[in-house]
Amino acid sequence: MAHRQTHLERKMSTRHIRMILLGGVIGTGLFLSSGYTIHEAGPLGTVLAYLVGGLIVFAVMQCLGELSVAMPYTGSFHVYAKKYIGPSTGFVVAILYWLTWTIALGSEFTAAGLIMQKWFPQVPVWIWSLTCMIIIFLSNFFSVKVFAESEFWFAAIKVFAIVAFIILGSLAIVGILPVKGFHSAPGLANFYRNGWFPNGFSGIFTTMLTVNFAFSGTELIGVTAGEAANPEKAIPSAIKTTLWRLLIFFIGSIVVMAALIPYKTAGVTQSPFVYVLDLIHVPFAANIMNFVVLTAIVSAANSGLYASTRMLWSLSNEGTIPAVFKKTNKNGIPVLSLFVSMLGGIFALVSSKVAADTVYLVLVSISGLAVVFVWMAIALAELNFRKKFLADGHQLSELKYRTPWYPVVPYFAFIASLLSCLLIWFDPTQRVALYYTIPFVVICYVAHHYWIKRRSSEVISEVE
Template sequence: MSSRHLLMISLGGVIGTGLFLSSGYTIHQAGPIGTIIAYLIGALLVYAVMLCLGELSVAMPVTGSFHVYATKLIGPRTGFTVAVLYWLTWTVALGSEFTAAGLIMHQWFQNTPEWIWSALFMIVIFLTNAFSVRFFAEAEFWFSSIKVVAIVIFIIIGILAITGVIPIKGYAHAPGLHNLTANGWFPTGFKGVFTTMLTVNFAFSGTELIGVTAGETKDPGKTLPKAIHTTLWRLVLFFVGSIFVMACLIPYQQAGVTQSPFALVLNHIGLPFAGDLMNFVVLTAILSAANSGLYASTRMLWSMANEHMMPQALSRTTHHGVPFIALVISMIGGLLALFSSVIAASTVYLVLVSVSGLAVVFVWMAIAICQLIFRKKYVASGKKVSDLVFKTPWYPFIPWFAFIGSLLSCVLIVFDDAQRPALFYTLPIVVVCYVGYGLYMKLSRK
């Protein structure tokens, strides 16, 4: 992958349905000011994680990076658990993304069953990943470009509406910043800022894809730092900028998850075909997430096989360098998640979604700990920190901030009735991974 691909993948990986759909839930739960604060904290947390991952990825550029780092620096059981949780995160996402894509297409073609569109998109995404790494990267580049352009246009239109240049329904004058404090600074209480942090972190998940691509990137010593250093301003511009516009133009009581807050804003402005335009952008975001998700889950399986944690058949690649068997298994996992969303939505699928939402935060915690251990071992071996091509700044503050911030976002969901089950479902799976790895290694030696 070239620098152009990596920069857009790192940006596109984080701009998904979390921003286009679940941001409405955050505004409703935390209020306008609370949501802006939550996203700012989330952006700083993710940037800290990326700074940690940057030092590790440049020093040890391998595909499936953080799972390999956790194996070498913390222990094989932790590495295995991190890989399984991350694989599960993206595989479960595949099922939900294909379902959502079918639902959107059904709105335009109501006489065609949703499953036909879901199946069609599965084939497209599978083939995109099956041809070659460059083909995947090129497709993701254009998917991401559409999302980025759409958000920039949305922010510009929103600012014009806020300042009164464009009239908006229900307002005789420019709304300005009135909605931000119309019901007080924190209408739902300040605790809403913290209880919605898991939702915010889920919206930011995907930035760590930079690490997964490290082993298939041209000149990682140059391209990875460039992508990572632009992470913070991109998150602030696209996420916080979008949230600011929404919070100014939508009373927080109207925000939710039943309709995209982007579509709600554009409908208030009276933009023609606002619903169809946003459906197209959300469809692009969904396909982009599915494309990245299949790539990430495939590379995780390949990496586990390469580290002798899974059957060696999963490490075989085509002449284009694509781990085809791992790709097929990941797609089957996505199909099973899709079926469970229809057959056992209130049991199996609920557990899978809860675990996948929290799993990425566990991965971030592992990345921070790996960086702390790596730097300590690097210095202990007699090497100089100045010799590192990419250095995590303000060591050890940055990795500790990344670890503690991620940990708190897990613990604080105990106070949110809707999200509390995620913690109770995830912890047993972590235990099963640790025990299961030990059993697998014993059986494989016999």
């Protein structure tokens, strides 16, 4: 049997992991998609949707915390799913997660090019997209320390921008800063002006997938566990500090947007951040936010290439795909996995241009639901891990990090994630995601199941 590693080089500090976690989550989901949620769910509905989303994320992170401190493996959650749910489930989780980030790479390269073209209209979009690809590739190529440091500073820009946005927005709400179209302090009038739920209470639930997409990236902490310098300290610390910061950033931003933007206008023409900054007369509002969104895109692409590379390395390390994918350079970077993930992003980019209504639509639909499937697998793996841990004669005191309120938290994480998948059936624009994702998951599961059966029967016949 081939030797299996559990991790790559441990070079990430707690500071890096905290920022990677924040950076992975604060992306285009908050800066752009939040407008759609306000439009669909109304002001109060959006705050509730993000609170529910935050609760789900909190529960998933607690489950992942226990697993990744007990077993700090690179590519963690597919290894946990393989071990505590089944090999085929582990394979499906890895493929879905790899697809999620790789497909996102393609759209992020395009988005970066489009933003740069606003400032340099004479330069074609593809040149900026290519520049973005090279920067992201080099950030991931040299060493995990280079990646972690670059991601730290990209994420810092976003965090600073959101804090400034919440402060300025709050000053506008209470009337300290003047607001276009308002003679007095706007306050929270939007929350009750059009009724509590202008599109009905169901809007909260049908927007849950968009909200989950905005929170996706929190599970990156499981991927970084294999390269954390001190996982026993770094992971619990990052989970505790990051979760409350995320809730403040997300809920704070959403309250400001929902208070100042009429829900009918939200998400229709521009980023809600640009809309609010423009309302309160911030000079160069569009340019400032375009710069922040650009760093958010580059940061998300940086994290995406890192995560998808580690998933391929982990699949190879587990013996699911050829061993050549786990070979690393002298800095501990799995170079072939990096190249293939980059090529996956380029394929997604090309398909978005050449086959937008066919191939790309299928890819995007699958990746939209993929993260929620991964969250369900994390919760179920944690339930099974704890049962087996105790059945093997261990004591709870041996666990360095324990999920609180077990088994309520993992059950809530699993059921709430499942419901947020099923509820999109009631939103015709998002329903298509179910049509593609469920058959894709079934095909991957069955194909892997039969592949394992065939491989084990070949091994038995060789022994005989």
